[in-house]
Amino acid sequence: MLFKSDRPNYDIPSLRDPDQNFNLAYEGTEKSEIVNKYFCSISNLNDASQDLPEFEDRCFFHKLLLVNNSRCNLLNEIWITTPDDGNNHAWTPDVFYYYTNVADYGLSIAQTKEMEMRFRVISSCQAICAHAFVLLSAARDLISQDYYELYLGCDNSEVQLRKYKTQILAQIYNYNVSCTEYRRMVLTWTVKGHILLETSDGDTVIEWTDSSPIPVTGVGIKTGFGNSGLWAITITGLFTGYYCGKLGTYGNMAVLQTVTTVSAIQCTTRCSSNDNCLGINFSDTTKECKLVKSNQPINIGPALDSRIFVKCLNDKQLCLACLN
Known part of the structure; x- marks a missing residue:
C-alpha cells in the first residue's frame, strides 16, 4: 500500500x-x-575505432538518487586561495578590484549577514605574516566606493575597521596572525551598522556601530603586502544528489580511495554515501575511479580521457566544479 x-x-x-x-x-x-x-x-557503444566527437568546454549536471539520504550535509567549508595583490588597501583608488568576491563561489553571505571563516596567511617574508582583508561592500559585485574594510595586521600589530578612505572606525593592537595555524573567526553585521568580529571562543576582537551605516550586499577577501592566503569559509549545504561535471578535466587533489568501476555513474554512487567525499575523477580509458577528499581547495586541469564530477549543494545552487 x-x-x-x-x-x-x-x-x-x-x-x-x-x-x-x-x-x-x-x-x-x-x-x-x-x-x-x-x-x-x-546502449550501443561498439564504435571503438571511431574518434570521439569534439565537445565544447561546458558544465553539465547529473542527478543521482541517494541510497541513504540521511547523510546529506557533507560540505561545511568552502576553501578559497587569495594571491598576494601587492600593497593595496582602503586608501588605494578602486581597491575593490583587488578583492576576491565570495559570491563567485556561490556563497550568499551578504544575505545571511554573517561569515564564519578560518584563514591562514602564507608569507614570503619570515618577518611578516598577516595582511588579510575583508571587504563589506554596498554592491554585490563589490564595484562601489561605499564599503567597510577589515584589516588584520601583522606581527602583533593592529586590527582595523576602515570606511572608504574617510576614517579608521575602530582598531586594536597586539593581535597576532599565525603563519602556521588557521585562525577561526566570526564576522557579523546588521542593517543598523553594527559590525562585530569575534574569535571562535566568542571573545570580541573588534566591534563598532556606524551612525551612517552602509547597506552591505557584497563580501570580498584578499591578502597582500608579500602574503598570500588560504581561507576556509563555513557554509550550510545540503547534498540532494546533483553532481556538476566537466569533460576532459582532472581534479589534482587528495583522494580518499582509488577503485575500478564500470562507469562514472557507479563511481559517483560510491561517493554519494560518503560524507568525506567531495566528488570523483573518472578515467574513461582505464575505468579508474578516484574518490576526491572534501575540505580542500579545488584544483582542476585538462586531461583528455578524464572527467571530474563534484557534488552540488542545495540542488544546483552551489556547484564548485562549474565555477569560472
Whole structure:
C-alpha cells in the first residue's frame, strides 16, 4: 500500500535482479548495479575505432538518487586561495578590484549577514605574516566606493575597521596572525551598522556601530603586502544528489580511495554515501575511479580521457566544479 506524502523520497525501491532469478535486491550497492547493468544493456557503444566527437568546454549536471539520504550535509567549508595583490588597501583608488568576491563561489553571505571563516596567511617574508582583508561592500559585485574594510595586521600589530578612505572606525593592537595555524573567526553585521568580529571562543576582537551605516550586499577577501592566503569559509549545504561535471578535466587533489568501476555513474554512487567525499575523477580509458577528499581547495586541469564530477549543494545552487 502506498501513501501520498508532501515530503520527497530519495530512496530507490527494492528491485528484482534478472541475474539472480529475479530475487529482490534491497541493498543500495546491489540496486545501483542493477540500474547500471540495465542502462549498459540498452546502449550501443561498439564504435571503438571511431574518434570521439569534439565537445565544447561546458558544465553539465547529473542527478543521482541517494541510497541513504540521511547523510546529506557533507560540505561545511568552502576553501578559497587569495594571491598576494601587492600593497593595496582602503586608501588605494578602486581597491575593490583587488578583492576576491565570495559570491563567485556561490556563497550568499551578504544575505545571511554573517561569515564564519578560518584563514591562514602564507608569507614570503619570515618577518611578516598577516595582511588579510575583508571587504563589506554596498554592491554585490563589490564595484562601489561605499564599503567597510577589515584589516588584520601583522606581527602583533593592529586590527582595523576602515570606511572608504574617510576614517579608521575602530582598531586594536597586539593581535597576532599565525603563519602556521588557521585562525577561526566570526564576522557579523546588521542593517543598523553594527559590525562585530569575534574569535571562535566568542571573545570580541573588534566591534563598532556606524551612525551612517552602509547597506552591505557584497563580501570580498584578499591578502597582500608579500602574503598570500588560504581561507576556509563555513557554509550550510545540503547534498540532494546533483553532481556538476566537466569533460576532459582532472581534479589534482587528495583522494580518499582509488577503485575500478564500470562507469562514472557507479563511481559517483560510491561517493554519494560518503560524507568525506567531495566528488570523483573518472578515467574513461582505464575505468579508474578516484574518490576526491572534501575540505580542500579545488584544483582542476585538462586531461583528455578524464572527467571530474563534484557534488552540488542545495540542488544546483552551489556547484564548485562549474565555477569560472
